[in-house]
Amino acid sequence: MKTWKNSYHTYAMITIASWGLAFVFSRIALMEIHDTTLGLLRNGIASIALIFVIYLFKIPVFERKDTLKFMLSGATGFFLFLLTYNKGTQFVSAGTSSVVMATVPIFTALMASVLYQEKLRWFQWIAILMMFGGILLLTKGQGGVNANQGIIWLLLASLCLSVYNIIQKRLTKKYSPLQVSVYSILLGTIPFLFFLPRAIPEIKTFSLPLIGIVLTLGLVSSALAYVSWAKAFSLAENTSQVSNYMFITPILATVFGIFIIQEIPDPHFLLSAGVILFGLLLFNKGHLVFRR
Numbered sequence: 701m702k703t704w705k706n707s708y709h710t711y712a713m714i715t716i717a718s719w720g721l722a723f724v725f726s727r728i729a730l731m732e733i734h735d736t737t738l739g740l741l742r743n744g745i746a747s748i749a750l751i752f753v754i755y756l757f758k759i760p761v762f763e764r765k766d767t768l769k770f771m772l773s774g775a776t777g778f779f780l781f782l783l784t785y786n787k788g789t790q791f792v793s794a795g796t797s798s799v800v801m802a803t804v805p806i807f808t809a810l811m812a813s814v815l816y817q818e819k820l821r822w823f824q825w826i827a828i829l830m831m832f833g834g835i836l837l838l839t840k841g842q843g844g845v846n847a848n849q850g851i852i853w854l855l856l857a858s859l860c861l862s863v864y865n866i867i868q869k870r871l872t873k874k875y876s877p878l879q880v881s882v883y884s885i886l887l888g889t890i891p892f893l894f895f896l897p898r899a900i901p902e903i904k905t906f907s908l909p910l911i912g913i914v915l916t917l918g919l920v921s922s923a924l925a926y927v928s929w930a931k932a933f934s935l936a937e938n939t940s941q942v943s944n945y946m947f948i949t950p951i952l953a954t955v956f957g958i959f960i961i962q963e964i965p966d967p968h969f970l971l972s973a974g975v976i977l978f979g980l981l982l983f984n985k986g987h988l989v990f991r992r
Contacts, residue, residue, distance in 0.1 A: 711932035712945040715925045720952030722921035723794040724960050725913045726786065732910055735786035737899040738917070740892040743778055745918025746926075747889045750882045753927060759879055769871055770883050777864030778888025784857035791850025793963045796838065798953035799973045800854040802980055805946065806831055807862035809983070815866060823986040830979030838972040878930035885926065944984070950977060 729738050753759070762770055789797050806828055812818040820828075835855070839848050864884070871880045906914070932942045950973060957963035965973075 708932040708935040708942055711928040712942050715929040716945050716948050717952060718921045718925040720949050720956055722917055723798045723953040724956045725917050726789045727794050729913050730786060730790045733902050736895040737902050738786055739782040740895050740899050741914050742917045742922055743889040743892055746922035747886050749919055749923035750885055754882060759882055762875060762883055771887050773864060773867045773884040774887030776860050778885050779891045781857050781860040784853050784860055788850045788853030788857060791847055794957035795954035795965050797854055798950040799976050800851055801858055802950050802976060803831055803858045804861045807859055808865040811862055811866050823990050824983050827979040827983035831976050834972050834976035877933050881926040881930055
């Protein structure tokens with residue numbers, strides 16, 4: 701009999717809750733510090749924690765011939781992603797950020813269809829159109845140049861994460877998901893060191909609440925989340941059992957936004973989010989209805 705300790709549900713929910721919280725905490729932190737400083741600290745703190753994970757779990761180093769692949773994985777999934785994500789999160793609500801980032805599976809599938817000739821079914825193309833229609837609705841409802849600029853940055857972040865997913869798909873044929881995530885984060889932290897001279901004066905002025913938020917983003921929303929996500933995949937019978945939890949992230953981010961920073965979603969946001977999430981549901985689960 702499975703207990704909560706060896707159930708993939710437990711680890712998937714820990715991850716999704718951590719990521720949902722990250723949308724809100726990133727927004728709070730970016731009101732006080734520069735986006736590159738937050739990226740440096742979030743990845744840096746996560747890397748320090750993951751060095752201990754490598755030691756505790758005796759995670760082997762990847763083969764030298766795969767160095768470039770791991771560097772690309774770190775660059776797209778943890779450096780360029782955080783740069784663009786932090787840029788975008790400054791301008792829009794936590795709920796909006798999470799809904800735009802929900803397009804990651806769609807971009808990933810489109811790239812896979814081109815690179816790996818993975819065919820998309822007709823209802824999946826309809827779902828893609830629905831999701832992009834929802835994004836257009838979202839830009840109309842946000843109002844202002846800054847908000848739309850934020851959505852563009854977040855779409856770029858979504859693309860970066862999609863490229864990371866494609867690279868990860870190749871790497872996980874040879875390495876475990878935990879091994880790929882851990883070394884990708886470590887390598888993705890290195891380019892952030894370029895921003896260290898700029899970050900040091902800012903770090904000296906941090907308040908205690910801000911320190912707590914940054915530590916939570918690094919230790920919980922990055923280090924713990926990725927270790928827990930990898931654990932969930934290792935316990936589940938198939939990938940979709942875990943990946944389906946991604947549907948919950950925008951809902952949690954919106955709820956956290958309401959209760960933590962009083963970001964109340966308006967009807968236009970709810971309509972746009974509904975269209976995007978329905979498109980995501982159709983894309984991933986349409987085969988259960990349209991069997992032919």
